[in-house]
Amino acid sequence: MSDTMRAAVLPEAGGDFELVDRDVPDPDSGEVRVAVEACGICHSDAFAKEGTYPGLSYPHVPGHEIAGRVDAIGEAVTAWVEGDRVGAGWHGGHCFSCESCRRGNFLQCESREITGITFDGGYAEYVTVPSEAVAAVPDDLDAADAAPLLCAGVTTFNALRNSDARPGDLVAVQGVGGLGHLGLQYAHAAGYETVAISRSPDKESRARSLGADHFVNAAETDPAERLQALGGARVVLATAPSSDAISSVVDGIGTDGSVVVVGVPGAPVEVDVNTLVGACGGVEGWASGHARDSQDTLEFSALRDVRPEIETYPLDEVAAAYERMIENKARFRVVLEP
Ligand SMILES: [Zn+2]
Ligand SMILES: [Zn+2]
Structure with missing residues (x-):
């Protein structure tokens, strides 16, 4: 050598x-x-x-x-x-x-x-x-x-397995990118009803092949409304580092639901705590x-x-x-x- x-x-x-x-x-x-x-x-x-x-x-x-x-x-x-x-x-x-x-x-x-x-x-x-x-x-x-x-793998895998979501629960992955494409696979493999949220409609077929049961085009549809129509999310795994994108999903959580942030945006995230109080939910972070x-x-x-x-x-x-x-x-x- x-x-x-x-x-x-x-x-x-x-x-x-x-x-x-x-x-x-x-x-x-x-x-x-x-x-x-x-x-x-x-x-x-x-x-x-x-x-x-x-x-x-x-x-x-x-x-x-x-x-x-x-x-x-x-x-x-x-x-x-x-x-x-x-x-x-x-x-x-x-x-x-x-x-x-x-x-x-x-x-x-x-x-x-x-x-x-x-x-x-x-x-x-x-x-x-x-x-x-x-x-x-x-x-x-x-x-x-x-x-x-x-x-990227351990961050998304560990965030999901340490959440309160159980098989059958509605779990959304916001962002279909470096973290999100792994989060979708882990969510599907864990037995969750899996939602992909993205502002890029061209990612729908990829997201579905990675295990998404639903795809929400956030450029056209309010993602929080869609999540509520599906029953409310137990967990939204926020992978896209955008404050606006994270804010836009908070109203989509159901009872005891939480937004778990793994993609860190550069600016603070605005949250209406009304939703959190009503759902007894939260916005939290997870690190690797x-x-x-x-x-x-x-x-x-x-x-x-x-x-x-x-x-x-x-x-x-x-x-x-x-x-x-x-x-x-x-x-x-x-x-x-x-
Ligand atoms: Zn890294
Ligand atoms: Zn030590």
């Missing part, structure tokens, strides 16, 4: 990607080194590109949707051996000793790490990751398919999951044949691939194959 690797590096906040040769990193105690086979490009990578997240230092390698093989293990690593197929997502490790960790709430760890933010990520041939941030990838899942499931949640997501996806729709690019084309993502042109997730 060569001592150097190719990596896509951001030289500074707001800078352009540079392809460089770097030393292959050695895993510290408690870390594994992963030979990266695929790394998704996610909208949250804009934090790294633009320098808008605390904890960044430059030069920096982004990427938190990593799938590959364990290539070396550091001291004190017992959960993994060389050759294991693994992945890593946004949650990049935790301390095991703060108050949140002592309660088993690793996502809220006071010293939590974020892959591709607080340490270099997967836009490279190799990456080192804390061993507690690593998930096993099932044999029958390709690395390129697994990569987006480690962020830890490594075991990711592994549950991968295993369920393999079991029920949930796959992301992806476009793949070699590492050399990182700039063009990032543009596809940030300009919202990709159908639906962009994946680098270093």
Whole structure:
């Protein structure tokens, strides 16, 4: 094995990607080194590109949707051996000793790490990751398919499985994009009566093939009225990062219903609390999951044949691939194959 690797590096906040040769990193105690086979490009990578997240230092390698093989293990690593197929997502490790960790709430760890933010990520041939941030990838899942499931997948899967919705309940997925096309598949596989809400009528046939029982064209129809006509939603999974779009579905919840936001808009969301009081409902948020949640997501996806729709690019084309993502042109997730 060569001592150097190719990596896509951001030289500074707001800078352009540079392809460089770097030393292959050695895993510290408690870390594994992963030979990266695929790394998704996610909208949250804009934090790294633009320098808008605390904890960044430059030069920096982004990427938190990593799938590959364990290539070396550091001291004190017992959960993994060389050759294991693994992945890593946004949650990049935790301390095991703060108050949140002592309660088993690793996502809220006071010293939590974020892959591709607080340490270099997967836009490279190799990456080192804390061993507690690593998930096993099932044999029958390709690395390129697994990569987006480690962020967009676990976010939507975990939001739905931690909601109060039960099989047969009306569950709407607002937005048919990078998150929504996965949310629809998980909602269908979970046994919900599944509604797709989109402002793009051309997405209807795709949404139905992904498992939607109903399609609401929000450009022509009031989505809240349609949801009420269907009995009121137990959950609306809001995936499109638009304040107006989120506001427009709140009146569609039924008794004990909730709008669960996973796509974060740039502006505050206006909510008429009359609806919430009447329904005893709420508007809430959900953030991804830890490594075991990711592994549950991968295993369920393999079991029920949930796959992301992806476009793949070699590492050399990182700039063009990032543009596809940030300009919202990709159908639906962009994946680098270093
Ligand atoms: Zn992501
Ligand atoms: Zn902690």
